[in-house]
Amino acid sequence: MSLSLDLLGDRWSLLIVRDMMVRGYRTFREFQRSGEGIATNILADRLHRLEAGGVVDREAAEDGRSTHYRLTEKGIALAPMLLELLIWGAHHEDSDAPCAAIEQMEQNRAAVLAETYRRWKERDPAPLLPPFRSSTEPAAAPAAASNRRTSK
Amino acid sequence: MSLSLDLLGDRWSLLIVRDMMVRGYRTFREFQRSGEGIATNILADRLHRLEAGGVVDREAAEDGRSTHYRLTEKGIALAPMLLELLIWGAHHEDSDAPCAAIEQMEQNRAAVLAETYRRWKERDPAPLLPPFRSSTEPAAAPAAASNRRTSK
């Protein structure tokens, strides 16, 4: 496990993986602007390390100028761990998390993971959970059969 | 989640929590000698931060000289996440992990977590998985609710 933490045990790596997995982020810019404020040199370094560690892959986008980062099989396999961390954080740290959504995930772990894996396999870039506060569009229906948008 | 990583997102914090949870470590010395080689100043700092973050508690030991660190409710709640990380690491990083034991944990998540929680509640310092060896022995199996330990 110490080897795992060599790769993932820092302030940013898991945040990047989470952004790829649940928010569907793919490009350098998206990570950069994801609100937490990572410096560009650190972001570049982390992406390289994750690539070297076999957690992400980079591929040129169709438009020719941007690069798309994508989780590998090894990377998407972090989903269960990340889900548990998300739940733990919602309960014990993040007071601003959308409680109803989290509770639903908690009671529907398998479905959430299945949906996460499907989105990865089909390269579906839609966010797993829609952006927190200003979501008025009923676009993305995340987890399982029973899904209802409950605001905070 | 970024708040969670403020507290846990570094090379050592999760390793300390794991040592408390699965190896039953309690004292400064035990953490220090746990093989990974953390410097004493860093260890002291991490223990303080984990205490400040409400993940561990410190209590004076009976012998008067040593201190016992113990996971709080919030700390033991990290068990599901840590179990998933352990499994992920065994599959994708740690080639030296005891594969059979891991596989058993994987198919028995709920029981492993129940046993972990019991050990915490009863202050049972026995390691969850004994120092690495073959897992064909039923006595070492932590999974079942049957337990005959007479500590305390």
Add this chain to the structure above:
DNA sequence: ATTTTTAGGTTGCAAAATGCAAGCGAACTG
């Protein structure tokens, strides 16, 4: 065909975190 914008970085530098070895005070032990 030039300019402008966008994307994905690199570089230099200061500040903070880390690793290492040594030492320190209090509590027990002989």
Add this chain to the structure above:
DNA sequence: CAGTTCGCTTGCATTTTGCAACCTAAAAAT
């Protein structure tokens, strides 16, 4: 009383981080 164990702290060198500025290549706009 001397010596050991325990949980740290201190000083110092090295490494990592954060910040801002800058760079190149390609697409878009003019």
